[in-house]
Amino acid sequence: MNRRLRNNFKYIVRFSTMEIIKIGSILLMAATLYSCKGKKEEIKTDQSTSINTPLQAEAFTARLRPLNESIEVPGTLLPFETTEIRPEIPGRIVELNIPEGKVVQKGSLLVKLFDGDLQAQLQKLQVQLAIAQKTSERQNALLKIGGISQQDADLSQLAVSNLNADIELVRVNIIKTRIVAPYAGKIGLKNISTGAYVTPTNILTSISQVNNLKLDFTVPEKYSEMMSKGKQVKFTVNGADQDFEATVMATESIIEADTRSLRVRAIVKGNQRTLVPGGFAKVELQPGGRQEPLVIPTQAVIPGARNKQVILYHDNKVEFRTVKTGNRDSSFVEVTDGLKIGDTVITTGLMAIKPESNVTLTRVN
Numbered sequence: 001m002n003r004r005l006r007n008n009f010k011y012i013v014r015f016s017t018m019e020i021i022k023i024g025s026i027l028l029m030a031a032t033l034y035s036c037k038g039k040k041e042e043i044k045t046d047q048s049t050s051i052n053t054p055l056q057a058e059a060f061t062a063r064l065r066p067l068n069e070s071i072e073v074p075g076t077l078l079p080f081e082t083t084e085i086r087p088e089i090p091g092r093i094v095e096l097n098i099p100e101g102k103v104v105q106k107g108s109l110l111v112k113l114f115d116g117d118l119q120a121q122l123q124k125l126q127v128q129l130a131i132a133q134k135t136s137e138r139q140n141a142l143l144k145i146g147g148i149s150q151q152d153a154d155l156s157q158l159a160v161s162n163l164n165a166d167i168e169l170v171r172v173n174i175i176k177t178r179i180v181a182p183y184a185g186k187i188g189l190k191n192i193s194t195g196a197y198v199t200p201t202n203i204l205t206s207i208s209q210v211n212n213l214k215l216d217f218t219v220p221e222k223y224s225e226m227m228s229k230g231k232q233v234k235f236t237v238n239g240a241d242q243d244f245e246a247t248v249m250a251t252e253s254i255i256e257a258d259t260r261s262l263r264v265r266a267i268v269k270g271n272q273r274t275l276v277p278g279g280f281a282k283v284e285l286q287p288g289g290r291q292e293p294l295v296i297p298t299q300a301v302i303p304g305a306r307n308k309q310v311i312l313y314h315d316n317k318v319e320f321r322t323v324k325t326g327n328r329d330s331s332f333v334e335v336t337d338g339l340k341i342g343d344t345v346i347t348t349g350l351m352a353i354k355p356e357s358n359v360t361l362t363r364v365n
Contacts (some may be wrong), residue, residue, distance in 0.1 A: 054360040057349040059313055060300060061364060062339045064292040067329045070235075073236060075217030075281040077268070079208035081183060082277075085110060088176045090199040098190040098205050104181045111204055113177035122170045129163040136160050185209040212277055213268040215246045217283045218261040226285075227251050227264050235283040237275060244281075245269045293326065293334040300347045301325060301333060310339070311346040311353055317361055318346065 091113030098110050136156040143153045181187075188206035192198060219227055226263060231248040246266035255262050268275065301323070302309045312319040323338030337346070344364060346353065353359060 001075065012152075050082065054358040055157060055349060055352060056360050056362050059295050059344045059346050059361050059364045060246070061086065062294055062296050062341060062343045063344060064341065065295055065332070066292050067327055067332060067334060069283040070329070071223065073217050073219055073283050073285065075283040076213050077237070077275055077277055077279045077281055078214045079185075079187065079210050079277040080212035080214055080267075081209040082206060083182055083185075084206050084207075085179060085204045086200055086202060087111070087113060087179060087198050088200060088203065089113070089173055090197070091115070091177060092197050093192060096190070096192070096194045099187055100189050100205075101187065104207070105184050106181055106183045108181045109178060110181060110187075111179040112223055113179070113198075115174050115177040118170055118174045118177070120173065122143065122167060125163055125167045125170060129160065129167060132156070132160045132163055137186045157326055179204065181207055182209070184211075196281045208277060210277055211271050213272070213277060214249070215266045215268055215281060215283070216263065216282070217266075218256075218259070218263050219285065221255050221260045221262065223285065224251070224255060224262040227262060233266055233285060235281040237279055237281050240274050244272060244275065271316050293336075294339060294341060295332040295334055296339070296345050297331065297347050298328060299335045300345045300350075302350055311350060312339075313346055313359065318353060318355065318357060320355060355364065 038364035042260070093111055094114050095109070097108075097112075104110070132189060135151075136159070139148060139153045139156040140149045143150065185207040186209075188208065190205045192202065192204050198204065215233075227248055229248055229250065233246050233248065234243045235246060236243055246268045247254035248264060248266045250265050252263040296310065298308050306323045309320050309322050311319045321338055323334045326336045328334065342360075346359065346361075347365075
């Protein structure tokens, strides 16, 4: 009897424990569901609050105004003229007068080649010419009395003409033994010495006209139209604290296909002793002469992978609009398509603004 009572008591205790566990589980699940529901409502409340809260931003009214557009391109200073001095005929140098690094005048003797053989040849031809002339005179006298034919007289005159031509050729070669400066300029370094045998392939020295300089530079294709003859450009060089001026002399006839740029040549104004031929120059171009473009601040443009956008503000709403831009300066950019005069574009807080955002303008420039 006692054993049955003990078994019944154990069964009752075990049943009560299981019921308590089940009830606790149900209460825990109910508390969890209630907590999740509260969090969802809280999140919805926060989202609705964030959407309804207006964002503050500044804006700019698109308008026409000039751009302080400046283009800087590299350039090279060149002598106005430069020439490699070479002999026209082969020969041995007997006199060398190449003052390296000094300025010489036009016609100054630089190199004298040996011309003894040419002088001897000239004397020989002159003697032959004298004899041929006397022979021709006798032939003409005989022709008058019918002693010879006209053909014989013509042949004697032809011999005189040939000798005169040979003498002129030798005289020209003698002149070529004197190598002179083709113009006034600065002599470069000499590459030969007295007594050397030279041919037309040898470069004796060079001469450059450094009193006047040229400036060569290239400009992008879109600025080619402004590079007309007579346009003034400014440039600077390293080591000089001043601006120099040059006048466009000519442009290349075509635009280079590889770089899409136009080569321009200008003449440097004045005799600037601080400028050295071959030096690097920074050329500054001011396009100017263009109508005032429609501009907005550069920070108002949102760059993208395929296009550019601005945030347009109209009737208390925002609109993302694709635009096309052109030239720019340090503060403003030209808008060529997508906006019109008077449109209001947002300039601050661009990353936080979404298409459905509520925006309040604090200032409009």
